[in-house]
Structure formats: structure tokens, C-alpha cells
Amino acid sequence: MIDLSLMDEPEDIGIEAPSLRPLLSDEGNQRLVREWVEGHDRYTLADPNQPIETATFDCCILDGEMLRTHAETLRTRKREADPVLLPCLLLVPEADLSLIETDRGEIADSVVFKTADEVVSMPIKKAELEWRIGALVRLRAQSLCLKERTEALELFKRAVEASGHAITMNDMDGTIRYANPAFESVTGYDRDNVIGESADLLTPGESSTGYGEELWDTLAAGNTWRQEITNERRDGSQYVADQTIAPIIEDGEPKAFVAVQNDITERKQLEGRLSVYRDIIERLDDPIMVQTRDGEFQLVNDALCSFAGLSRDELLDANEYAFMDPETATTIAKRKQEVMETEEPVKYSVEPTFEHSDKEAIFYTTRYPYYEDGELAGTFAICRDVTDLEERTRQLNVLDNVLRHNIRNDLNVIHGRATQLSEDLEAEHGELADVIVNRAEALVTTSEKSRDITSVLNKRYTPSSIDLGQIVRRLTTELREEWPTAQIDVTGPDHLVVSAIDPIDVAIEELLTNAVIHNDSDDPRVHVELAVDGSWGTLTVRDNGPGISEFDRDVLESGTAIETLSHGSGLGLWVVYWMTKRSRGDITVTTREPRGTEITIRLPLAPDERLAPSE
Structure with a gap:
């Protein structure tokens, strides 16, 4: 019979409220142990309704009969719990205990000592039971703690092995005792070969003297040392490392240290380039800014x-509404939204009014999408201050208009008087007057063409969808009416939609007109062909005229003839060149045999046309 009298105060056993499972065949003993556990302030009673196969407990208390009944189950559970101890306390009568000690038979070897962790004889006093159970539960707590530490150590080892940073563990004299795989990739040294070597192998010569004394003093004081240093790889190349060295303390004294290196060479190079770029940006007279998705300034120059x-601090985290008129700020906000939606650069001009300064400015701005780590984060803008340029342009436009008006008026007077002379004078002098008339008409035409060129160069045209087929057919119809003796035909699609600026029809008209009026053949012929070539729409004009000069070829194909001293047919070909260029097209010129010229203009197909070029 169990005697549970005279219980001493239990000591701490390492597990909060350990759970006990009584498993006794004698109902009286089962009841006494259960009541004792239920009245105990340190232990809890495991659920008696749970089968032993699945019950949760920290210690099982059983007798010989229950041992025989549940031995296999308990052994299985103990194996599954390994390396954590699942202790069993076996209570046996004194006679059975002597049998175990002397017989060493099957019951002892196969059952008792493979299942029970402690065997005591009954009767047992309450104090001894408390002591026995406390000892077993403490062993279980220690095994749980050891398992947690082992798992934590294994997890730490796996983390160190998988780390992308070079990690070494060293004695206090600097001898390397461990190096992880990343140490090899960062330094070029084989991790196994550096065991027993000094950590100074990464800082040969005088490269370590700048921080060596400070490092050892810091570690000796039990503190962590961190610094960016330049190390040397096995092949002699250098790299910049962000290095952290921490002491391993035992009994209050540093016994070893762990060193973690992060190769930041690429980052330092990038920081150097960024420093140069930032210096350049700061020196520019043009405003430059980076803004978030919400339009707040992240960087301003x-x-x-x-x-x-406003100061830099006042601008950061603000937006355009903080310093300019709301109308212009709203226009800029729309352009930013356009960039965010299309992820394409946008060009625009604004003329803001500043609230905190008396400056006046006209900005031509190019705004780009801005990315961080591959994700669209906002916009980046460069604003060109073109205030002076715009003012000069306006002045030149006024001058151009005045000169063109005055010259035209004077030429009209000359043309009128020369016409009168041609009609009144005799034949020889009349021919001279005709020359004056023709020259006056040519100068008037040149004046008109200069207006077209000025218009193209001054205005900021944006290419749009234009039906080249309909333009060509309208212009050729007008030419046939004006020049009925010329044979003008057109082949190709009726509709050919290209991307071009609005006044492109002026360039096409100039090209077709030149092919007719400069044709000295007795049978002038002009053939116009429209076609699709990949993502381009093409217009080819072929004539049987006298051909084209090198000067005019240079004008049409590249615009390089502007610096020469030669002269050509006039400003008309410049109109064709500039309008084609502003439409993002190109021109090729070919001499035909036996005579004549072939001129081809290529213009980008409009976006809708590119989807189905076969149509």
C-alpha cells in the first residue's frame, strides 16, 4: 500500500505544471495517487480518459501488471520521443524488486529496464514519491532543453552554412577554426585549407595596421567591432568588406570571436558613381527632380x-502645388499620371508662376518613369529653362514676318513695273524685263516656302495618323488640272495611314510639283507608287526628267548641304527634308537610267495600321 503522508515542500523541477499519468492496477493505489496529484500545487493530472497510446504526460507511474500490459506501447512512445526522455516510474512490491535484482530474467531485461526509468519498492512514503517523480521530471526537462539547444544549434549551423556573407570563427589570437562556404566565394581561399591559419591572411602587408589595435582592444573589452575595410583575395585582387567581429564570451571573458564579412565592393563603386552623378546634377542650371507615385519630391537639385x-527640406515630401500656380501644377500632375500609366517618357512645356520667388521661366520638360528594384516607383523629370530661347524665337518670328512682308511688297512693285516694261518695250528689252518678272516671281515663291520652313521649325508638332493615300490622290488630281500635258499616274492602296506631322502634305506637294515643273522632257511622265514595307508606309515618285544634282540629293537625304557654297533649286527641298524628319521618316534618292529620278519617302505606319499591315 502507498503511504502518502508527511509530504515536504516540492522543489522547482524545470517544467511548468508537469503532467503525471497514474497507471496502477490496484484501484486503491490508483485513487490515492490521483487524489495526491489533483491536490498538488506543482503537478497536473493527465486526462485519464485518453488511451495510453496518445495521452499527453511528462511522467507515467505504473505497477508490474500495467507494465506487462502496456510495455510495448510505452517502449514505442519512448523511442518516438527520443532524444527527449519520457520517464516511467515502476512501483513494485519489495519481493518483486528482489526478484528483479537476482533473477535478471525476461521480466527484468526485456520489460523492466527497457521501459521503466526508475524502479522503487512499496510501500513508499509521500516524500520519497515526490523526490522520485521530481528527479524524473527534471531529467525530462533537461532532455527537452538539450533538444531545443541542439535544434537551435543545428538551425544556426544551417543558417551560417547558407549565408551569403563570409563567416569565420576564430581563437582570440586570430587563428581560424571554422569558415563557411561563402568564405570561399568571397575570398577565393579553400575553407578547409584556412583552418589553423591566421585571419591576417586577408589583410597582408600594412593594410591591417590602420585598425588592428582598435579591433583587439574592442574585442578584449567584450564589445563588437564593425568597420568597412579593404581585404585581399587569394588572387591578389582587393575587395571592400563591411566587417562585423563579435566576441564569444564564456565566464565573463572573451574566449573566441566570430567575424562576418559582406562584400560591398560593387555597392561602393555604385556609391562613387552616384556621388559623381549627384555632383553633376547639383551643378546643372536646369531643375531636376525625382517624385514618388503620389507626386512627392524625393530628390531635388x-x-x-x-x-x-524654397529650401531642399521644404521641398522634400511636397509637390508642385507648394510653390507654383495651381493651373500649371495641375497640368504637370496630368503629365505625371500619363507617364505612370504608359511607362513611357512624356515631353511638354509649361510657363509657371512662382509664389515664393520673382523668377520667370518657360520649361521644356521631359519626364521619365522611375523604378526602384524593378518596380515603378514614380517619375524623374529634367526641366530645360528655355525662357531666353523662347524670347529670341518670338523676336525672330517678328523679324521674319516684317522682312517677309516688306520684301513681298517690294517684289510686287518690281513685278508690276517689270510687267509694264515687258509689254511696252521692244523685243530685246522686253526679254530683259521678262527676266526681272521671273526672278521676282521666284523670290515671292521663296518667301512663301521660307514661311513653311519657319512654321515647321518653330512649332512643336506631334505626329498623328494621316491618310497618305488620300493626300496623294488629291494632289495629283490638282496637278493634272494645272499641268494637262504631263502624264501623272498613281498606283497602290487608296488608303495608307501613316504617322506624320500635319503639314506633311506641303512636303508631298513640293515633291510632286518639282517632278512636273522641272521635267524638260517632250513627254513628261510622273509615276507615284504607294506601298507598305514592314512597319513603314512608302511613297515613291519617279520621273523622266533631267535628274537631280548632288547638292539637292544631300538636302533630301541628310540635310548636310546647308554648309556648302553650292546652290540648288531653292527652299522647296528643305521643306521636304524637315517635314519628313519631323515625322520620323527618311528619304532616299536614286538616279534612273537612261534619265530621271526616283525619290522614296518612308513614314512610320500609324499604330492601328501596324496591327494588320496586310489590309
């Missing part, structure tokens, strides 16, 4: 601060 009349 001094030029923007100067125009805004």
Missing part, C-alpha cells in the same frame, strides 16, 4: 530650389 524659392 539646387536649380529647382532656386526657382521655387
Whole structure:
């Protein structure tokens, strides 16, 4: 019979409220142990309704009969719990205990000592039971703690092995005792070959003297040392490392240290380039800015601060509404939204009014999408201050208009008087007057063509969808009416939609007109062909005229003839060149045999046309 009298105060056993499972065949003993556990302030009673196969407990208390009944189950559970101890306390009568000690038979070897962790004889006093159970539960707590530490150590080892940083563990004299795989890739040294070597192998010569004394003093004081240093790989190349060295403390004294190196060579090079770029940006007179998705400034240069009349700190995290008129700020906000939606650069011009400065400015701005780590994060803008340029342009436009008006008026007077002379004078002098008339008409035409060129160069045309087929057919119809003796025909699709600026029809008209009026053949012929070539729409004009000069060829194909001293047919070909270029097209010129010229203009197909070029 169990005697549970005279219980001492239990000591701490390492597990909060350990759970006990009584498993006794004698109902009286089962009841006594259960009541004792239920009245105990340190232990809890395991659920008696749970089968032993699945019950949760920290210690099982059983007798010989229950041992025989559940031995296999308990052994299985103990194996599954390994390396954690699942202790069993076996209570046996004194006679059975002597049998175990002397017989060493099957019951002892196969059952008792493979299942029970402690065997005590009954009767047992409450104090001894407390002590026995406390000892077993403490062993279980220690095994749980050991398992947790082992798992944590294994996890730490796997983390160190998988780390992308070079990690070494060293004695306090610097001898390397461990190096992880990343150490090889960072330094070029074989991790096994460096065991027993000094950590100074990464800092040969005098490269370590700058921080060596400070490092050892820091470690000796039990503190962590961190610094960016330049190390040397096995092949002699250098790299910059962000190095952290921490002491391993035992009994209050540093016994070893762990060193972690992060190769930041690429980052330092990038920082150097960024420093140069930042210096360049700061020196520019043009405002430059980076803004978030919400339009808040992340980066601004001094030029923007100067125009805004605000400091850098005042501008950061603000937007355009903080320093300019709301109408212009709203226009800019729309352009930013356009960039965010299309992820394409956008060009625009604004003329803001500044609230905190008296500056005046006209900005031509190019705004780009801005990315961080591959994700669209906002916009980046460069603003060109073209205030002076715009003012000069306006002045030149006024001058151009005045000169063209005055010259035209004077030429009209000359033309009128020369016409009168041609009619009144005799034949020889009349021919001279005709020359004056023709020259006056040519100068008037040149004046008109200069207006077309000025218009193209001054205005900021944006290419749009234009039906080249309909333009060609309208112009050729007009030419046939004006020049009925010329044979003009057109082949190709009725509709050919290209991307071009609005006044492209002026260039086409100039090209077709030149093919007719400069044709000295007795049978002038002009053939116009429209076609699709990949993502381009093409217009080819062929004539049987006298051909084209090298000067005019240079004008049409590249615009390089502007610096020569030669002269050509006039400003008309410049109109064709500039309007084609502004439409993002190109021109090729070919001499035909036996005579004549072939001129081809290529213009990008409009976006819708590119989807189905066969149509």
C-alpha cells in the first residue's frame, strides 16, 4: 500500500505544471495517487480518459501488471520521443524488486529496464514519491532543453552554412577554426585549407595596421567591432568588406570571436558613381527632380530650389502645388499620371508662376518613369529653362514676318513695273524685263516656302495618323488640272495611314510639283507608287526628267548641304527634308537610267495600321 503522508515542500523541477499519468492496477493505489496529484500545487493530472497510446504526460507511474500490459506501447512512445526522455516510474512490491535484482530474467531485461526509468519498492512514503517523480521530471526537462539547444544549434549551423556573407570563427589570437562556404566565394581561399591559419591572411602587408589595435582592444573589452575595410583575395585582387567581429564570451571573458564579412565592393563603386552623378546634377542650371507615385519630391537639385524659392527640406515630401500656380501644377500632375500609366517618357512645356520667388521661366520638360528594384516607383523629370530661347524665337518670328512682308511688297512693285516694261518695250528689252518678272516671281515663291520652313521649325508638332493615300490622290488630281500635258499616274492602296506631322502634305506637294515643273522632257511622265514595307508606309515618285544634282540629293537625304557654297533649286527641298524628319521618316534618292529620278519617302505606319499591315 502507498503511504502518502508527511509530504515536504516540492522543489522547482524545470517544467511548468508537469503532467503525471497514474497507471496502477490496484484501484486503491490508483485513487490515492490521483487524489495526491489533483491536490498538488506543482503537478497536473493527465486526462485519464485518453488511451495510453496518445495521452499527453511528462511522467507515467505504473505497477508490474500495467507494465506487462502496456510495455510495448510505452517502449514505442519512448523511442518516438527520443532524444527527449519520457520517464516511467515502476512501483513494485519489495519481493518483486528482489526478484528483479537476482533473477535478471525476461521480466527484468526485456520489460523492466527497457521501459521503466526508475524502479522503487512499496510501500513508499509521500516524500520519497515526490523526490522520485521530481528527479524524473527534471531529467525530462533537461532532455527537452538539450533538444531545443541542439535544434537551435543545428538551425544556426544551417543558417551560417547558407549565408551569403563570409563567416569565420576564430581563437582570440586570430587563428581560424571554422569558415563557411561563402568564405570561399568571397575570398577565393579553400575553407578547409584556412583552418589553423591566421585571419591576417586577408589583410597582408600594412593594410591591417590602420585598425588592428582598435579591433583587439574592442574585442578584449567584450564589445563588437564593425568597420568597412579593404581585404585581399587569394588572387591578389582587393575587395571592400563591411566587417562585423563579435566576441564569444564564456565566464565573463572573451574566449573566441566570430567575424562576418559582406562584400560591398560593387555597392561602393555604385556609391562613387552616384556621388559623381549627384555632383553633376547639383551643378546643372536646369531643375531636376525625382517624385514618388503620389507626386512627392524625393530628390531635388539646387536649380529647382532656386526657382521655387524654397529650401531642399521644404521641398522634400511636397509637390508642385507648394510653390507654383495651381493651373500649371495641375497640368504637370496630368503629365505625371500619363507617364505612370504608359511607362513611357512624356515631353511638354509649361510657363509657371512662382509664389515664393520673382523668377520667370518657360520649361521644356521631359519626364521619365522611375523604378526602384524593378518596380515603378514614380517619375524623374529634367526641366530645360528655355525662357531666353523662347524670347529670341518670338523676336525672330517678328523679324521674319516684317522682312517677309516688306520684301513681298517690294517684289510686287518690281513685278508690276517689270510687267509694264515687258509689254511696252521692244523685243530685246522686253526679254530683259521678262527676266526681272521671273526672278521676282521666284523670290515671292521663296518667301512663301521660307514661311513653311519657319512654321515647321518653330512649332512643336506631334505626329498623328494621316491618310497618305488620300493626300496623294488629291494632289495629283490638282496637278493634272494645272499641268494637262504631263502624264501623272498613281498606283497602290487608296488608303495608307501613316504617322506624320500635319503639314506633311506641303512636303508631298513640293515633291510632286518639282517632278512636273522641272521635267524638260517632250513627254513628261510622273509615276507615284504607294506601298507598305514592314512597319513603314512608302511613297515613291519617279520621273523622266533631267535628274537631280548632288547638292539637292544631300538636302533630301541628310540635310548636310546647308554648309556648302553650292546652290540648288531653292527652299522647296528643305521643306521636304524637315517635314519628313519631323515625322520620323527618311528619304532616299536614286538616279534612273537612261534619265530621271526616283525619290522614296518612308513614314512610320500609324499604330492601328501596324496591327494588320496586310489590309
